[in-house]
Amino acid sequence: MxxxxxxxxxxxxxxxxxxxxxxxxxxxxxxxxxxxxxxxxxxxxxxxxxxxxxxxxxxxxxxxxxxxxxxxxxxxxxxxxxxxxxDFKRRFSLMQNHSGEHIVSGIIHKKFGFDNVGFHLNEELVTFDFNGLFSKEQLAEIEYLANKAIWENRDITAFYPAKEQLKTVNYRSKKEIDGDLRLVKIDGVDICACCAPHVKSTGQVGLIKFLATEKMRGGTRIYMKCGEYALKEFVAEHRNAADISNALSVKKEEIFQGVCSLKEALDKEKQNTALLKKRLISLLAEQIREDVRFVEDLSMPQLQKLCDLLYKKDGKTHTVFSENENGGYSLVISGIPDEVDLIFEKAKKSLKIKGGGRNGMISCLVTASKEDILKEFSN
Ligand SMILES: [Zn+2]
Missing domain, CATH: 2.40.30.130 (Elongation Factor Tu (Ef-tu); domain 3)
Known part of the structure; x- marks a missing residue:
């Protein structure tokens, strides 16, 4: 070179x-x-x-x-x-991430004997893989020890050892290296073969935060942020937690319990609503006499259920619409198969309709105004 x-x-x-x-x-x-x-x-x-x-x-x-x-x-x-x-601001973030990666990999290697078997690093995020699995508690301990190494502000130095010296140094390396070997030493934490620039002491890494971990081919992938980006992550999560706390009117320390209670209440309400809808469908089925009818707030399966009941009651063909959340209408045409097919084919000619079905029931979505639908179905 x-x-x-x-x-x-x-x-x-x-x-x-x-x-x-x-x-x-x-x-x-x-x-x-x-x-x-x-x-x-x-x-x-x-x-x-x-x-x-x-x-x-x-x-x-x-x-x-x-x-x-x-x-x-x-x-x-x-x-x-x-x-x-x-661009030194970017370089500094890259160095914080790279030194942070060495701190964590060194701690994992010493404590568990696992190797870093691959990593990707940009200015914002470190993604690295280890050939072993960790419990939640172990990951929390690794993250704690990595931050403790930061507080201890240990020296980080890079050097090219002489061949003789190399025999006595125990260092991590991903592969056999030809030519001069450059070692990066984090005092008391790690020695690793590496060609990249690093910060001068662990204190300059600032902060280490694991964001997520996942199992990968029998090993573990860790997603991590360091320095300014770790702080940004903390600030964003803190703000989120404060907003949730305000919205739920619970203390920030109790937001998980608050969300669980809310979910429980919502599940109960859903069950109540389903019961009420079932009763409403039965009542509608008893009342409806018309062939064409608009009803409120029924989903497609609920419309199908209603049409089933109507056909059982009078043996006639019914066309029932319910406005959906996209501003269009869910439509079920149900009853005598030949009549159902005829109504559907005729409606398709003048209205924008998507859907289909068979054996006397067609379910579809109609994109049209109520006036246009009424005009079509009153002929
Ligand atoms: Zn490195």
Whole structure:
């Protein structure tokens, strides 16, 4: 690789001057190789830095043929000096997430012996997989220990150990590494092979919050936020809990109980409503004499039940509408099969109708005004 990785030595360096080694136009953008760079390329599940080179935006950085390639909106001349600047706010979030990932993976490895077998990391979210399962209590303990490591503000350092030194160091690594091995050490917590920039101490991670976990191929996937994004998550959830507490008029600590009580009351009301609807359908079936009738607030199955009862009562064909929540009408035509088919075929010609059925019952949705329906059915 021709490019010196400035992020290797100083992860907080955000501006630099470099010499353009090559600038190649490719579609709508340019592929730039520099003699040195602060831009960390996409690697090992972490997205790349973005920023500016001269007046042009750098929107992606990749390793191609063992070279760091900056994807830039502007082109340059080989030999030209150029000023580079990374989006450091974004980089800092990426470093918080990456160091947070090492803290959690190190704790899990030490305490349970499980390995981190894959991860994806952007500025907002870390998703990582472990080859083992955890109870709820164990996950809570891991999250607590990870935050405790933050409060202890332990040093984070990156170094290239000599071959001899390497024999005595116990470190985590996802794969065999060719060439120089870079280790990232979190004092007393973890040592892991890694090429990415990190914050300087665990305190800079700020906060670690697990959002969710799920079982994946016999292992566990953890979704986690760190730093500012973890704080944003906490603020949003806190506001949500306060709103629910106000809406239910219960203390914030008791909102779960409040929601359970509300759900219980709602279930009872649903049962009551179903009973009342059943009685209403029986009453309607006794009263209705007309062939065409509008009724209120009946679902399609309830309309079908009503039509069943009507046919049993008088053996005639009935057409019953009920307005639905979309502003149209649910319609059931039921009775003598030939008559039912005739009414349906005729109505289809002048009204927008979707649906069907057989053996003397057709259920459908009608998109039309009550006036238009009455006009059609009064002929
Ligand atoms: Zn790493």
């Amino acid at each position: 021709k490019t010196v990785k400035l992020f290797d030595k100083d992860s907080f360096l955000s501006e630099f001057e470099a010499v353009v080694l090559s600038s190649e136009k490719s579609d709508e953008f340019y592929k730039i190789i520099l003699d040195k760079t602060c831009f960390f390329p996409e690697a090992g599940g972490q997205v790349s830095d973005i920023g500016r080179l001269g007046d042009g935006g750098v929107f992606d950085v990749q390793i191609e043929n063992d070279e760091i390639v900056h994807y830039c909106k502007s082109g340059f001349t080989a030999g030209e000096k150029v000023l580079g600047k990374i």
